[in-house]
Amino acid sequence: PFRRILKDYFMICESYYAAIRTASPAQIEAIDMGRRGLHNEGAQLLAERLRGKIDCDFDTTRRIFTLITALHWKG
Template sequence: MTGTSTTSSRFRLSAVSFDPPLGGRPDATQKCEQAAAVFDLLDNNRFAPVEHGGGPYRLRLTLVDKRLVISVTTENGAPVLRHHLSLTSFRRLLKDYRIVCESFANAEARLTPDRLEAIDMGRRAIHDEASALLIQRLESKIGIDQATARRLFTLIHLLVPQQLLEGVI
């Protein structure tokens, strides 16, 4: 999915794409989640590749051999960086995040608002921990803020297939 940003900064993303799209065959909920995360990300982000003069930038996320490949180019296609990020340190967070999101979706119709809020608080806590880890793991390559990291983690979560988290592939 690709979109256009309204942010005026040179250190921002103007487009995001995936390969493969959402780890294969997304369902309607995943498509909606992806569209919302991409829209929010492109609307407001801070994305500053280290030692690069400025963009805006295009980001491509690819899953290759249990690693996330982060490819960044300028808007006119000039390569900026290509970084292979191991998902090993994210594995527990990705699994926990997936479980709590599924729990929330399954419980939405039958739980009281206070119980749903408790599940959502757990989801936000995992999301915050994962985004802090993402900032830390990328700091030598790309400067991102908390909001950008949260949205990127959402996209990573959607890109990584369940089988990878279970060690099947």
Template sequence: MADQRIIDVKLDEHTIIWRNADIEQERRIAIFDLLEGNEFEPAREYPGGYAGPYKLTLRVEEGRLALDIAAENDTLLETIIIGLTRFRRPIREYFAICDSYFQAIRQATPQQIETIDMARRAIHNDAAELLKDRLEGKVTVDFDTARRLFTLICVLHIKG
């Protein structure tokens, strides 16, 4: 029976330099939410008919995103590589709006915070759709899974 979901996700620790507590909290929440509910269905058929659940490791390698997909027993099934060029702008915009949001929650009015949060969600949603498109033909994910994966992709791009 197929179990098309992610049960564990790791970020390549060599890629990441934690920037601040806010970003670390975003990472923890994204991983927790991702593991609580996700849809992740690789297009490829694996040896022995393996159909999940999956362990996922995300890393940036030579300007590209590498997704290592492993079986429950840690056997590497495949590595999916996608270019990150089309993500540069959404990542930059997401960082900028997140910085504004984190500053706003400390000193802005509720209405200002809500306005910034709406803009942050819009950027995040657009990036999630882009990720779904870039994964098409390789792995099928639902919208919420794509949003959480985009958050983790952003964490991989933090350089201090």
């Protein structure tokens, strides 16, 4: 499940960076909302996988997901 989320997340990040150059603020905001939604989905999946092993709140799992995406970034 992480591969799909990471793949989708990186794809939407690329769309976001491309939109910054040419799109309207409303379009950029819509793409960013989608990006944040995927980020939250990844953090929730991570929290489920860590349940019983580590106790952490949602903000912490978001930060860990950010770290995971930074380590997997190939661009």
